[in-house]
Amino acid sequence: MTGPAMGGDPLLSGFENPDDYGFETRAVRAGQPHDPRTGGVVTPIALSTTFAQDAVGEPKFGYEYARTGNPTRHAYEECLASLEGASHGFAFASGLAAEDALLRMLEPGDQVLLGDDAYGGTFRLISKVHGAAGIRHTAVDLTNPDAIRDSWTPETRMVWLETPTNPLLTVIDIDRVADVVHELGGTVVVDNTFATPYLQRPISLGADAVVHSATKYLGGHSDVVGGFVATSDNRIADHLGFVQNAVGAVPGPFDCYLVLRGMKTLAVRMDRHCSNASTIVEVLVEHPRVSHVLYPGLEGHPGHEIAGRQMDGFGGMVSFRLAGGREAAEKVAVSTEVFTLAESLGAVESLIEHPGVMTHASAAGSALEVPDDLIRISVGIESVEDLVADLERALATA
Numbered sequence: 001m002t003g004p005a006m007g008g009d010p011l012l013s014g015f016e017n018p019d020d021y022g023f024e025t026r027a028v029r030a031g032q033p034h035d036p037r038t039g040g041v042v043t044p045i046a047l048s049t050t051f052a053q054d055a056v057g058e059p060k061f062g063y064e065y066a067r068t069g070n071p072t073r074h075a076y077e078e079c080l081a082s083l084e085g086a087s088h089g090f091a092f093a094s095g096l097a098a099e100d101a102l103l104r105m106l107e108p109g110d111q112v113l114l115g116d117d118a119y120g121g122t123f124r125l126i127s128k129v130h131g132a133a134g135i136r137h138t139a140v141d142l143t144n145p146d147a148i149r150d151s152w153t154p155e156t157r158m159v160w161l162e163t164p165t166n167p168l169l170t171v172i173d174i175d176r177v178a179d180v181v182h183e184l185g186g187t188v189v190v191d192n193t194f195a196t197p198y199l200q201r202p203i204s205l206g207a208d209a210v211v212h213s214a215t216k217y218l219g220g221h222s223d224v225v226g227g228f229v230a231t232s233d234n235r236i237a238d239h240l241g242f243v244q245n246a247v248g249a250v251p252g253p254f255d256c257y258l259v260l261r262g263m264k265t266l267a268v269r270m271d272r273h274c275s276n277a278s279t280i281v282e283v284l285v286e287h288p289r290v291s292h293v294l295y296p297g298l299e300g301h302p303g304h305e306i307a308g309r310q311m312d313g314f315g316g317m318v319s320f321r322l323a324g325g326r327e328a329a330e331k332v333a334v335s336t337e338v339f340t341l342a343e344s345l346g347a348v349e350s351l352i353e354h355p356g357v358m359t360h361a362s363a364a365g366s367a368l369e370v371p372d373d374l375i376r377i378s379v380g381i382e383s384v385e386d387l388v389a390d391l392e393r394a395l396a397t398a
């Protein structure tokens, strides 16, 4: 093997210094030592719930009980923390379980400011679950970071942002938000699900914690539900380690393995998601049945310049509005063959959905309501000619 020797306990660490390597190398190797007994190059799915101890209270390899720590989960946590440029990573059973763990830092009476088009499940978790525990929230237009000052109260502790957002693909300037929030003494959380660490590393832009729905691009194959928090803040890390063990919303070893496997190809998948999306956007922009195309890669997109600065690519999510209104949007959504009509996003297969009726129905009538002529597509990695032809056929019905 070239590069530094694998150091320390082979079960506990991967590369001695993962930071010496590029993103793609870390995605394949960080936290993933060869199997010390067999030389196997793939991290084993460790099913043991308990681990032998050499003496009372002295576990052989640092593992005691699998809720607290599991070797497959450990490999996944090291790998994704490294990809996010974070010193700590914590895996959870779903994106929402990861968010819940972070939100448990708040105390009754505390306030969270969240972007006014946050993921619906995040909004529900903050407003209904943590709201019932006394946490208050206010939705803010984070495209204007000065709006944070206007909404700030002595009880405000945290600003929760997504960029790009779902499904309107609004871009938020992480660096500017972090400057304002840190000046006011708060914590910045970035949901990096849409961009992934391949395209955007919020911690390097000032975020205190990064959350993921690993169900999307990290897993990448629509076959695992998972969540993650990465942070370089020791206080947040201590809290997360405590909650992960004390609450126990942890992923099973097979789920950890699936995300670990997905992340190995994250870079090549994202390159294809981005290039396929950009080809499709060129077609949609010219299409007479399409009234607006929402994609940060478009020069006319209000967040284009910020996205160009803080992202290494514009991503695989595209939304567009139909000139023919809601009826036309519903026709397009049911007329594709390569794009599957389904919720979720971020996997190898292309998906299409109507957010107003599907993923964002619960936002109807609220500040988070989306236009009813809107279609969202998650562009997969299939042959781009097939994707374009499929959309053109479906648009002809609108």
Ligand SMILES: *Cc1c(COP(=O)(O)O)cnc(C)c1O
Binding pocket: 094, 095, 096, 097, 119, 121, 122, 162, 166, 191, 193, 194, 212, 213, 214, 215, 216, 225, 226, 227
């Ligand atoms: C899906 C999603 C979540 C929730 O994650 P789950 O894994 O479904 O719990 C959170 N944020 C964003 C942006 C998402 O797309």
